[in-house]
Amino acid sequence: MCLSIPGKILSIKDQMATIDISGSQYQAGTHLVENAKVGDLVLIHSGFIIQMLTPEEAEETREILREILKNDETSKK
Amino acid sequence: MSDTVLLAHGSGGIKTQQLIQDYFFKLFDNPILNEATDSAVLDRPKGKICLTTDNFVVQPQDFPGGDIGKLAVCGTINDLAVSGAKPQYLSVGFILEEGLLLSDLMRYVKSMANTAKSAGVRIVTGDTKVVQRNNCDHLYINTTGIGTIQSEQEHISSGRKIKSGDAILINGYIGDHGMAIFSTRFPKQVSTKLLSDCNCLNELIGDLLAKKCKINFMRDPTRGGVAGVLNELSTQLNLGINILEDQLPVRPEVSGLCEILGFDPLYLANEGKVLLICPKEESEKILNIWRKHPLGKNARQIGHISNEHKGLVVMQTCYGGKRLIDPMISDPLPRIC
Amino acid sequence: MSFFNTYRNPALVKDCLDVIRTEAKKPIKLMEVCGGHTHAIQRYGLPSLLPSNIELLSGPGCPVCVTNRSYIDQAIHLASDTQNIICTYGDLLRVPGSISSLEKVKALGHSVEIVLSPLQCLEMAKQNPDKHIVFLGIGFETTAPATAATILEAEKKKIKNFSVFSAHKTMPAAMKALAGEQPLLNGYICPGHVSSITGARMYSFLPEKHGIACVIAGFEPLDLLECILMLIRQVNSNHPKVQIQYKRAVTINGNKKAQQILEKVFKPVNDYWRGLGRINGSGLAIENRYEEFDTNSRLYLPPYEISEPAGCICGDILKGIQKPNECGLFRSACTPANPIGACMVSNEGACNAYYSYKP
Numbered sequence: 001m002c003l004s005i006p007g008k009i010l011s012i013k014d015q016m017a018t019i020d021i022s023g024s025q026y027q028a029g030t031h032l033v034e035n036a037k038v039g040d041l042v043l044i045h046s047g048f049i050i051q052m053l054t055p056e057e058a059e060e061t062r063e064i065l066r067e068i069l070k071n072d073e074t075s076k077k
Numbered sequence: 078m079s080d081t082v083l084l085a086h087g088s089g090g091i092k093t094q095q096l097i098q099d100y101f102f103k104l105f106d107n108p109i110l111n112e113a114t115d116s117a118v119l120d121r122p123k124g125k126i127c128l129t130t131d132n133f134v135v136q137p138q139d140f141p142g143g144d145i146g147k148l149a150v151c152g153t154i155n156d157l158a159v160s161g162a163k164p165q166y167l168s169v170g171f172i173l174e175e176g177l178l179l180s181d182l183m184r185y186v187k188s189m190a191n192t193a194k195s196a197g198v199r200i201v202t203g204d205t206k207v208v209q210r211n212n213c214d215h216l217y218i219n220t221t222g223i224g225t226i227q228s229e230q231e232h233i234s235s236g237r238k239i240k241s242g243d244a245i246l247i248n249g250y251i252g253d254h255g256m257a258i259f260s261t262r263f264p265k266q267v268s269t270k271l272l273s274d275c276n277c278l279n280e281l282i283g284d285l286l287a288k289k290c291k292i293n294f295m296r297d298p299t300r301g302g303v304a305g306v307l308n309e310l311s312t313q314l315n316l317g318i319n320i321l322e323d324q325l326p327v328r329p330e331v332s333g334l335c336e337i338l339g340f341d342p343l344y345l346a347n348e349g350k351v352l353l354i355c356p357k358e359e360s361e362k363i364l365n366i367w368r369k370h371p372l373g374k375n376a377r378q379i380g381h382i383s384n385e386h387k388g389l390v391v392m393q394t395c396y397g398g399k400r401l402i403d404p405m406i407s408d409p410l411p412r413i414c
Numbered sequence: 415m416s417f418f419n420t421y422r423n424p425a426l427v428k429d430c431l432d433v434i435r436t437e438a439k440k441p442i443k444l445m446e447v448c449g450g451h452t453h454a455i456q457r458y459g460l461p462s463l464l465p466s467n468i469e470l471l472s473g474p475g476c477p478v479c480v481t482n483r484s485y486i487d488q489a490i491h492l493a494s495d496t497q498n499i500i501c502t503y504g505d506l507l508r509v510p511g512s513i514s515s516l517e518k519v520k521a522l523g524h525s526v527e528i529v530l531s532p533l534q535c536l537e538m539a540k541q542n543p544d545k546h547i548v549f550l551g552i553g554f555e556t557t558a559p560a561t562a563a564t565i566l567e568a569e570k571k572k573i574k575n576f577s578v579f580s581a582h583k584t585m586p587a588a589m590k591a592l593a594g595e596q597p598l599l600n601g602y603i604c605p606g607h608v609s610s611i612t613g614a615r616m617y618s619f620l621p622e623k624h625g626i627a628c629v630i631a632g633f634e635p636l637d638l639l640e641c642i643l644m645l646i647r648q649v650n651s652n653h654p655k656v657q658i659q660y661k662r663a664v665t666i667n668g669n670k671k672a673q674q675i676l677e678k679v680f681k682p683v684n685d686y687w688r689g690l691g692r693i694n695g696s697g698l699a700i701e702n703r704y705e706e707f708d709t710n711s712r713l714y715l716p717p718y719e720i721s722e723p724a725g726c727i728c729g730d731i732l733k734g735i736q737k738p739n740e741c742g743l744f745r746s747a748c749t750p751a752n753p754i755g756a757c758m759v760s761n762e763g764a765c766n767a768y769y770s771y772k773p
Contacts, residue, residue: 265534339504394457394459395422395424395458396424396427396431396458396460397424397459398458398459398461398463399459399462400456400458400459400770403750403769406751407508410504410528411504411530412503412504412505412760413503413505
């Protein structure tokens with residue numbers, strides 16, 4: 001469902017990836033994405049990987065958020 | 078003996094006798110059962126008795142962490158234990174499907190015998206019927222249990238002593254059984270090392286009774302989960318119940334699968350958990366006793382009884398927001414959106 | 415996993431809420447169009463945390479809710495043929511048609527199977543060569559590619575006893591239709607996973623033509639709060655545009671491969687949305703080239719009439735004109751156990767989320 005948390009690809013065989021989600025494994029098709037490989041962070045929906053994520057992107061979002069909050073601090077002053 | 082259950086095993090003839098002798102008497106072995114009477118003759122205990130019954134139709138019959146035999150013994154023992162009773166005797170009724178492997182039956186019967194033995198409970202009478210193939214799913218088991226209860230524990234199952242401010246405790250992680258069973262339905266899509274928490278709680282609860290802990294209510298959150306029990310209670314007694322999201326013990330494997338399947342661990346079944354409500358000042362004592370027991374290592378307080386929102390179960394989210402915890406309509410279904 | 419620490423960090427949530435409270439100076443109406451967002455917002459209790467001048471409306475983004483009753487009726491018709499096995503996501507099982515539901519006909523012995531992935535249908539087709547497997551394709555751009563990829567797999571594996579009964583829909587067409595009806599709407603919380611497929615570009619007509627602020631959000635509490643803050647800032651600066659909050663999953667152009675598969679297998683058609691009516695070009699039908707996998711071409715479907723239950727205001731709720739608790743049926747005649755309107759049916763429907771999560 002949409003509240004999906006990212007999973008990590010453990011292995012790929014015949015276009016099907018085994019994905020770790022907090023210690024449980026889930027099977028998802030790699031048909032909808034390019035170059036999925038072991039170790040990638042992915043979003044899953046209805047049995048398929050729908051998007052690749054990178055840890056850097058997650059880090060970046062956190063930084064952006066910090067920036068937003070900081071901007072506000074400065075604008076208040 | 079042939080390798081599958083035949084209608085003849087339920088006919089009352091020689092095959093029935095063989096089944097009773099070679100399986101039930103041999104494994105459940107105790108003096109009361111061995112009398113082989115139509116009714117078990119039991120000593121009259123001091124004080125009152127508790128009587129409970131439950132049917133077990135779990136599918137699959139073998140699941141990670143247990144099987145239908147273990148569940149059938151634990152389930153009834155737990156119903157007695159959470160009422161504040163000391164479980165003593167069980168009866169067992171089997172409905173077997175023609176064609177069930179006798180080796181499977183043997184495994185379930187062994188599992189029942191071992192579970193009952195380690196819980197200190199005797200299986201003293203029983204019945205077996207065999208139905209035609211496709212008229213049941215392998216086997217169904219009914220167990221009825223008798224326990225003894227002290228007068229000072231009689232209020233526990235009704236919860237009539239619950240008052241505002243009381244603490245709500247649980248003895249460990251929620252949702253393990255429900256998710257372990259669910260994962261077997263989609264073996265190619267989902268795999269997990271999760272085990273059912275299926276276990277007898279009489280010792281864990283007995284420890285509290287022996288140490289004279291003040292307990293206002295106990296119930297095992299099986300079908301319908303923690304949300305089910307709390308909603309039943311809040312409706313029946315018109316109580317306001319507050320649950321703290323960040324205190325709910327949920328294993329990462331369970332919460333991860335919940336996210337992807339659209340489930341809420343609060344609604345998943347447990348088979349080795351007890352929800353306990355006690356006076357606030359008693360909670361530390363109970364938690365300390367529990368944490369020394371293998372089945373209570375992860376015990377904690379998950380909420381309290383409130384003066385507000387009577388008749389409703391409300392969860393305080395990790396961020397201070399509030400949401401209503403509804404009773405479940407029917408089994409959770411996996412969903413995409 | 416560090417994921418939760420990042421996006422569910424209570425201290426950061428508190429900081430973010432403080433900033434929102436400072437910056438939200440005037441009344442602002444925002445609509446989340448994705449059912450997943452509706453659910454997350456309720457699940458984390460966000461409405462009770464946000465300042466009262468920020469109003470959140472729930473839009474038409476729950477695929478089950480906007481699927482018309484006649485689709486369920488037709489699915490039930492298909493299930494009643496013992497030649498067919500109906501495969502569906504769990505979402506549709508309890509949705510009421512005009513007289514029954516898939517759950518009820520399953521109880522009567524018809525073959526209705528729940529799947530987690532449409533690929534399971536292909537396994538089932540192999541295991542049941544004498545049966546026809548019908549997959550009920552519901553959902554938006556997030557789920558439709560999974561259906562499309564499955565059809566391509568079926569073609570590759572030369573599976574002949576499988577077809578898709580498509581009720582797939584596309585989101586932008588509905589958002590466009592709603593924008594015209596909602597003059598007071600300040601901003602859209604744009605769907606996260608739909609956008610991860612389609613990309614952010616498709617929303618540009620909303621700020622340009624309708625003056626509506628658009629931010630694509632993730633599903634964690636901090637995602638949603640950050641999105642709301644970004645929308646507030648757009649509204650304050652009176653400069654609506656399309657922004658991406660959910661950067662870890664969404665780009666301007668989206669998932670090209672998924673888009674190509676989607677375009678290859680499906681074609682846009684006019685479609686009927688429960689509660690909203692007909693929206694041009696908003697449905698996805700299977701391309702002629704793949705008609706052997708189209709239930710409409712393969713099996714007989716009875717004609718139907720489209721009707722809405724009496725007294726139900728789902729249409730206005732989906733448009734954001736009314737709230738669930740303003741409906742005369744809400745919590746009395748219409749409950750999750752006995753849903754009348756579309757929005758009560760699914761877990762992600764606005765009425766269901768309201769019923770379940772509002773203390």
